[in-house]
Amino acid sequence: MxxxxxxxxxxxxxxxxxxxxxxxxxxxxxxxxxxxxxxxxDKLRLVNPRGGxxxxxxxxxxxxxxxxxxxxxxxxxxxxxxxxxxxxxxxxGIGHVIxxxxxxxxxxxxxxxxxxxxxxxxxxxxxxVIGPNCVGxxxxxxxxATVEVIDEALKPGPVxxxxxxxxxxxxxxxxxxxxxxxxxxxxxLGNRMDVDECDLLQYLKDDPATEVIMMYLEGAADxxxxxxxxxxxSAEKPVLILKSGRSEAGKAATASHTGSLSGKDELYQGxxxxxxxxxxxxxxxxxxxxxxxxxxxxxxxxxxxxxxxSGSLGxxxxxxxxxxxxxxxxxxxxxxxxxxxNAPAWMNVRNPLDVGPSNLFSTALxxxxxxxxxxxxxxxxxxxxxxxxEFEKRxxxxxxxxxxxxxxxxxxxxxPLMMVxxxxxxxxxxxxxxxxxxxxxxTSPEAAxxxxxAMVGYSKRL
Amino acid sequence: MxxxxxxxxxxxxxxxxxxxxxxxxxxxxxxxxxxxxxxxxDKLRLVNPRGGxxxxxxxxxxxxxxxxxxxxxxxxxxxxxxxxxxxxxxxxGIGHVIxxxxxxxxxxxxxxxxxxxxxxxxxxxxxxVIGPNCVGxxxxxxxxATVEVIDEALKPGPVxxxxxxxxxxxxxxxxxxxxxxxxxxxxxLGNRMDVDECDLLQYLKDDPATEVIMMYLEGAADxxxxxxxxxxxSAEKPVLILKSGRSEAGKAATASHTGSLSGKDELYQGxxxxxxxxxxxxxxxxxxxxxxxxxxxxxxxxxxxxxxxSGSLGxxxxxxxxxxxxxxxxxxxxxxxxxxxNAPAWMNVRNPLDVGPSNLFSTALxxxxxxxxxxxxxxxxxxxxxxxxEFEKRxxxxxxxxxxxxxxxxxxxxxPLMMVxxxxxxxxxxxxxxxxxxxxxxTSPEAAxxxxxAMVGYSKRL
Numbered sequence: 037m038x039x040x041x042x043x044x045x046x047x048x049x050x051x052x053x054x055x056x057x058x059x060x061x062x063x064x065x066x067x068x069x070x071x072x073x074x075x076x077x078d079k080l081r082l083v084n085p086r087g088g089x090x091x092x093x094x095x096x097x098x099x100x101x102x103x104x105x106x107x108x109x110x111x112x113x114x115x116x117x118x119x120x121x122x123x124x125x126x127x128x129g130i131g132h133v134i135x136x137x138x139x140x141x142x143x144x145x146x147x148x149x150x151x152x153x154x155x156x157x158x159x160x161x162x163x164x165v166i167g168p169n170c171v172g173x174x175x176x177x178x179x180x181a182t183v184e185v186i187d188e189a190l191k192p193g194p195v196x197x198x199x200x201x202x203x204x205x206x207x208x209x210x211x212x213x214x215x216x217x218x219x220x221x222x223x224x225l226g227n228r229m230d231v232d233e234c235d236l237l238q239y240l241k242d243d244p245a246t247e248v249i250m251m252y253l254e255g256a257a258d259x260x261x262x263x264x265x266x267x268x269x270s271a272e273k274p275v276l277i278l279k280s281g282r283s284e285a286g287k288a289a290t291a292s293h294t295g296s297l298s299g300k301d302e303l304y305q306g307x308x309x310x311x312x313x314x315x316x317x318x319x320x321x322x323x324x325x326x327x328x329x330x331x332x333x334x335x336x337x338x339x340x341x342x343x344x345x346s347g348s349l350g351x352x353x354x355x356x357x358x359x360x361x362x363x364x365x366x367x368x369x370x371x372x373x374x375x376x377x378n379a380p381a382w383m384n385v386r387n388p389l390d391v392g393p394s395n396l397f398s399t400a401l402x403x404x405x406x407x408x409x410x411x412x413x414x415x416x417x418x419x420x421x422x423x424x425x426e427f428e429k430r431x432x433x434x435x436x437x438x439x440x441x442x443x444x445x446x447x448x449x450x451x452p453l454m455m456v457x458x459x460x461x462x463x464x465x466x467x468x469x470x471x472x473x474x475x476x477x478x479t480s481p482e483a484a485x486x487x488x489x490a491m492v493g494y495s496k497r498l
Numbered sequence: 499m500x501x502x503x504x505x506x507x508x509x510x511x512x513x514x515x516x517x518x519x520x521x522x523x524x525x526x527x528x529x530x531x532x533x534x535x536x537x538x539x540d541k542l543r544l545v546n547p548r549g550g551x552x553x554x555x556x557x558x559x560x561x562x563x564x565x566x567x568x569x570x571x572x573x574x575x576x577x578x579x580x581x582x583x584x585x586x587x588x589x590x591g592i593g594h595v596i597x598x599x600x601x602x603x604x605x606x607x608x609x610x611x612x613x614x615x616x617x618x619x620x621x622x623x624x625x626x627v628i629g630p631n632c633v634g635x636x637x638x639x640x641x642x643a644t645v646e647v648i649d650e651a652l653k654p655g656p657v658x659x660x661x662x663x664x665x666x667x668x669x670x671x672x673x674x675x676x677x678x679x680x681x682x683x684x685x686x687l688g689n690r691m692d693v694d695e696c697d698l699l700q701y702l703k704d705d706p707a708t709e710v711i712m713m714y715l716e717g718a719a720d721x722x723x724x725x726x727x728x729x730x731x732s733a734e735k736p737v738l739i740l741k742s743g744r745s746e747a748g749k750a751a752t753a754s755h756t757g758s759l760s761g762k763d764e765l766y767q768g769x770x771x772x773x774x775x776x777x778x779x780x781x782x783x784x785x786x787x788x789x790x791x792x793x794x795x796x797x798x799x800x801x802x803x804x805x806x807x808s809g810s811l812g813x814x815x816x817x818x819x820x821x822x823x824x825x826x827x828x829x830x831x832x833x834x835x836x837x838x839x840n841a842p843a844w845m846n847v848r849n850p851l852d853v854g855p856s857n858l859f860s861t862a863l864x865x866x867x868x869x870x871x872x873x874x875x876x877x878x879x880x881x882x883x884x885x886x887x888e889f890e891k892r893x894x895x896x897x898x899x900x901x902x903x904x905x906x907x908x909x910x911x912x913x914p915l916m917m918v919x920x921x922x923x924x925x926x927x928x929x930x931x932x933x934x935x936x937x938x939x940x941t942s943p944e945a946a947x948x949x950x951x952a953m954v955g956y957s958k959r960l
Contacts, residue, residue, distance in 0.1 A: 066885075136671035138854070143845075173542060184884035186922070204810040206882040210921035252810060283820035289813040289850050318944040319920070320782075346713060348666040350783060351742035353749040358745035383605075389750050390664075393601070420668040422646035423528070458781070459672035460648070483781040 043231065045132040046166060046219060047175040047393075049107035050079060053099050053130070056112035056122055056137075057082035059090055063136060063171075064112045066184045068093075074190075076177045081106065099128045100114060110172060110182050111459045115139030118168065119153040126161030133158065134182055134424055135167035141227050141297045142169060155229050163230075170226030171202035174209065176219050177245060183233035185209045189274075193218020194247035198236050200225050200254050208250070208323075216477060217326045220245040232257035234265040241269045248329045249275045250322060254290035259307070266311035274329045274494050276314045278322040279304055312497045314490050318466045321486060325410060327476040328487035330443075332340060332452040334495040339365035341410035342388035343400045346418045349458065353481040360489035364388075365410040374403040398439030405448040412452040412492065414484050417467055421460035428466070435470045442472035449474075452491065456484045505693065505701045507594040508628060508636040509683060511569035512541060514547060515561050515592070517583055518574035518599075519544035524599060525633075526574045528646045530555075536641045536652075543568065561590045566664035568596045572634060572644050575602030580630065581615040595620065596644055597629035598664075603689050605633060614767055617691050625692075632688030633664035635674030636671065640680050645686075645852045647671045655680020655793045656709035659697050662687050664717045668710070668787075678930060679788045682707040694719035698729040699764060703731045710791045711737045712784060716752035717761055721769070728773035736778045736956055740784040741766055774959045777954050783948060789938040790949035794907075795913040796957040801827035802950060803872035804850035805862045808880045811920065812850035815876060815943040822951035826850070827872040836865040859902030867910040874914040874954065876946050879929055890928070897932045904934035911936075914953065918946045 044466040047174065054071075058064035064084075068091055071080050082104045089095060096102050099109060099121075109130045114120055115137050125133055140151040151168070156166050166172060172182030183202070189209040197215055199205035205224040212219065221243070223236050233253060240246045249269070250490045256262040269275055281290040281300040291437070307316045314329075316322035341361045344350035354364055364387050381395060389404070391397050404410050417438050422492045424434060445453055455477045457467035468477045478484040516533075520526035526546075530553055533542050533867050537918040544557045545563045551557060558564050561571060561583075571592045577599050587595055602613040613630070620627050634644030634774055638654040647662070657679055661667035667686040667901060674681065682705070685698050695713060696872045702708045711731070718724040731737055743752040744763040769776045776791075778784035802824045806812035816826055826849050837847045840858060851866070853859050859879065879900050886896060897903070907915055917939045919929035940946040 066888075070884075136677060184882065186884050186887070187803070199810075201808065201810040203808040203880060203882075207811075207880050207921040209806070210883040210925065211923075214923055254810070278814075280810060280817055282817040283720070285514075285820055286813050286817035288848070289809065289816050289852070318818075318942065319811075320942050346663065346665040346669070347714070347751065348661075348663040348742060349669075349781075351716065351748050352740075354751050354779075355742055355744040355748035358747055364747045386750070390751070418669050420646065421672040422532075422648050426528075455615065459669040461676055462672075463672065480780065480782050482815045483782070 041242070042164060043235060045107040046134065046179060049132070051081065051104065051106050052108040053081045053083050053102060053106050054110050054112065055083040055099060057084050057090055057095060067110065067112065067182060070181065070184045074181075076180060080466075082192060093211040099124050099130065102128070106130045106394055108134070111135045111137060113137060115147060115150050118150060119157055122154045122157040122163070126157060126163060131163060133163050133165045134170070134172040135165060135226075135229070136182070137167075140168045151227065151229060154372070158230060165230040166223065167226040168229060169202070170224040171205060172224065174222040174392050175221065176221070186497070187448065188213045189218070189219065190221060191218050193243070193252060193330065194220060194245070195326050196240050196243070196246040197222040197250045198225065198233050199223070199252040201252065202226065203350050204252050212323065212326070215323060215327060217323065217330060227253060234261050237269045237275065238266050241272055247273060248326060250274055250326050251275060251277045252322075253277055253279045254281050255341045259299070259303070263307050263311060266307070266313050270312040271498070274314055276316055276322055276325045276329065277308060278316045278319060285358060304357045312494060314494050315343050315355050320483065324478050324483045324487045325490050327478060328454060328491055331474055331476040333450055334498075335412040335452045335488070335492050336410035336495070338469055338492045339363050339411045340408060340485070341365045341367070341404045341407065341413045342416065343346070343397060343404060343413065344388055344390050344416035345389040345392065346416060347392065347395055349416045349418065349456065349481045350390050353416065353456075353485050354388050356485035359484060362485065362489055362492060366409070367404070368407045370404040371407040375400050397435055397437050401439055402444060405444055405453065412454070412488050413456050414456060414481075414488060416456040416481055418458050419463065421463050424466065426462055433470060435464050436469065439477055441470050445474045446474065452488075454478060454484050454488060456481050501703070504626060505697060506632055507569040508596065508626075508685075510637050510640060510643065511594070512555050513566065513568050514541055514570040514572060515543040515564060515568050516572050516574065517545040517561060519546050519552055519876055523759065525626050525749060529572065529574065529644060532643065532646045536643075536766065538642060539936060547561055560585050561592065565591070568592045570596070573597045573599060574899045574906050575599060577609060577612050577630070578807040580612060581619055582615045582623070584619040588619060588625060592813050593625060595625050595627045596632070596634040597627060597688075598633055598644070599629075600631040602630045613689065613691060620692060621821060627684065627692040629688040630691060631664070632686040633667060633688065636681065636684040638683070651681065652677045654707070655678050655709070655792065656682060657712060657788050658682045658702050658705070658708040658710070659684040659712045660687065660702070661685070662695075663714065664688065666714050674785065674788070677785060677789055679785065679792060690719050696720065696723050699727050699731045699737065709735060710788060711735055711786050712735060713739045714784075715739055715741045716743050721761070721765070725769050725773055728775050729770070732774040733960070736779055737778055738784055738787045738791065739770060740778045740781060773869035776957060782798070783944065786940050786945045787952050788951045789940060790916060790953055793936055793938040794916060796960070797874040797950070797954050798957070799873035800949070800954045800958070801825050801871060801873045803827045803829070803866045803869065803875045804878065805866060805875065806850055806852050807854065807856065808854040808878060809858055809944045811878045811880065811918065812852050815878065815918075815947050816850050818944045818947035820949050824946060824947065824951055824954060827869070829866070830869045830871050833865040835867040857899055859899050863901055864906060867913050867915065869908055873891070874944075874950050876916050876918060876950060877919040878943055882923065883925050886928065895932060896928050903932050903937055907936045909936065914950075916940060916946050916950060918943050
């Protein structure tokens with residue numbers, strides 16, 4: 037493999053051709069329109085053997101008709117046409133190609149034959165290829181994407197995604213921003229004719245905009261190389277992995293999906309733990325981990341402090357701490373005193389610190405943030421929405437009793453803090469607003485503890 | 499314990515007194531207002547030693563001043579006043595009391611002493627007591643509640659809740675309706691001076707409006723009785739239980755929360771499995787199970803069919819089937835033919851049935867619903883929101899490719915069907931709309947499979 041910056045044309049092409057642009061609904065119609073609407077009209081060249089015009093632009097009958105060099109070609113043509121179009125791209129001197137079309141190795145021997153032919157042409161010309169059977173890339177920095185995505189998903193952030201499947205990448209793009217996870221880049225790999233997860237892990241390792249990597253994997257393209265690369269990348273940035281094909285039935289499913297061989301799950305489990313990759317058990321866990329890792333700093337140890345306005349959720353959280361090997365922190369005398377000074381005589385000042393309906397949430401949270409015996413704090417803020425809504429109508433937000441979270445997280449910028457909000461969706465929104473961009477808000481107490489455990493584990497092994 | 503219908507006055511009182519009604523913000527202000535606004539003004543009597551008027555109603559200085567009988571008294575007075583007020587209630591002949599005040603056994607010996615005194619007075623007069631340290635009850639049928647809840651939570655449905663903690667009950671009431679779980683009754687138990695989870699399980703067993711029971715438990719009031727009662731109730735209605743205090747640290751937390759002794763978790767695990775109670779591992783799992791059990795019928799066996807528009811989510815689901823002991827169904831020849839007839843030659847017609855971007859979702863789902871070899875179906879409907887939103891703007895909803903789910907679930911009313919929707923929150927809403935009231939929509943593929951496994955397990959043991 038050559039130097040990884042070689043992949044940069046996929047994300048920041050100066051010029052690109054959409055081969056298979058068309059006036060009928062589908063990718064060939066939507067992608068050119070998306071690129072026009074997001075400021076890429078000048079870079080864009082449309083290609084279709086029928087010629088004519090489209091979206092007010094000329095349509096070239098072939099890439100060879102395009103004047104000047106092309107950094108990237110996106111192919112949206114039927115699979116059987118791909119070898120021919122790849123040959124034209126090679127002759128034109130295009131160095132980077134994304135094949136979005138499906139109908140290759142995942143469909144049987146005929147498709148595999150097409151894959152091989154296209155691949156050998158690409159190799160002949162030294163073309164780097166993403167796909168086939170994918171939706172290409174997203175780069176929020178340039179508002180650039182080879183797939184239609186909603187504008188909210190283009191808000192730049194520190195998380196990048198490597199997804200084997202196009203649909204999977206899409207549903208992440210649709211849902212992540214609502215939870216507060218913002219992206220730098222997303223890449224869908226499909227059948228991996230050439231570029232694979234290892235190439236991209238290396239690219240993202242060196243990408244200054246990427247701080248956390250999320251990955252959905254069905255099977256490794258090259259196990260030993262993945263081991264080596266994951267070790268390198270994990271030493272610098274957390275790599276969060278969701279792996280399917282754990283069971284025999286799951287393996288059969290991935291084989292007919294992206295043609296991936298999933299391999300024995302025990303081997304992957306070993307590979308992930310040896311390389312300090314963070315394995316998520318479920319899709320939700322992958323997202324919660326991305327939220328936690330991308331917003332709050334790594335914990336220095338495994339001692340967890342819990343502040344809560346619900347005793348029940350405090351108890352459920354501390355149970356999950358024990359399940360995941362985390363330690364309930366012993367509060368310092370100073371923390372206990374700070375809370376006791378204002379607490380009703382009956383309040384149990386311990387960890388989890390259940391402040392109930394008292395007005396001590398903010399006091400307790402501040403004291404814990406300053407407590408050197410607490411490595412990570414989970415603050416569980418719940419309130420009946422009927423009450424919160426009444427306050428809201430009078431202009432009183434939840435920060436009145438929870439405190440100024442943004443300021444607190446700035447003041448103690450090295451102390452990891454996560455918030456849990458459960459109940460009405462508007463309540464969750466209110467908490468997200470006061471939490472700001474440096475404090476993750478997770479909507480389940482057990483999930484927050486699991487994300488904390490993932491951070492503690494990663495940090496310990498680092 | 500006397501006959502359970504004895505508890506009916508808690509849910510349907512003909513007259514009730516709020517003892518501790520007050521003009522200052524808090525429960526004593528909000529609850530009378532809530533009852534007035536929800537059609538209970540005529541039943542309502544307000545009591546406060548200061549007298550005067552409030553919300554346009556007279557305030558009695560004592561319950562003894564109230565004319566005519568009172569079915570229920572709700573006490574919102576400081577803990578130290580409760581014994582005295584209980585004595586007055588007894589003399590007035592009130593048979594049912596809810597003590598919402600905190601400051602009893604959960605706070606130490608002094609509080610425990612107050613608890614004992616109030617309890618002995620209640621016993622002397624034969625008063626049934628819910629609480630202390632709770633928010634009482636909700637009965638959606640009469641839009642009746644002894645706690646302020648939002649109107650949306652009062653939409654009647656088949657699920658009832660027993661929660662040990664008031665706040666916990668509240669956050670369920672705030673969040674469940676948004677997910678499609680609608681309630682009949684909710685009861686928060688607090689410190690269980692008298693009425694406990696067993697009394698209420700028996701009451702709800704005989705309650706025709708309740709089909710599914712959700713329970714949050716910190717510790718059983720009476721283990722052997724809970725075993726007996728759970729066995730009886732589970733034989734008729736599913737009881738879904740979330741139990742905290744699993745760890746030593748969690749036990750300490752529950753002791754200072756509702757004064758509960760949690761006991762060894764292995765004992766509870768045994769008790770639940772012997773009685774066919776459904777144990778949820780997390781709060782989210784409790785909610786997803788309530789959704790599944792309350793909407794779709796019990797499966798006849800453990801053979802799961804999966805239809806999906808995302809191969810990745812299909813693979814993750816089938817992995818979770820294997821984890822939870824469910825069997826991937828083998829599709830009948832008829833089902834395979836129905837799909838193959840219209841499928842592109844390359845499509846793999848197997849289970850999970852990944853229809854990808856083809857237009858076969860509806861065909862595949864209908865065929866599986868009719869397939870006698872499939873006991874429960876999970877239909878995973880995802881689509882990039884940029885595309886769905888374009889269709890929506892042209893008046894085309896997701897039913898165009900997913901099919902008429904309401905009609906399908908009526909046609910095969912005995913075949914359990916769950917839908918999974920992942921991505922943008924508006925997409926989830928769109929799917930909830932077309933799913934109707936008889937098909938649960940769950941927002942995580944793994945969670946849907948876990949809920950299916952809970953149903954299969956309950957059904958098998960029944």
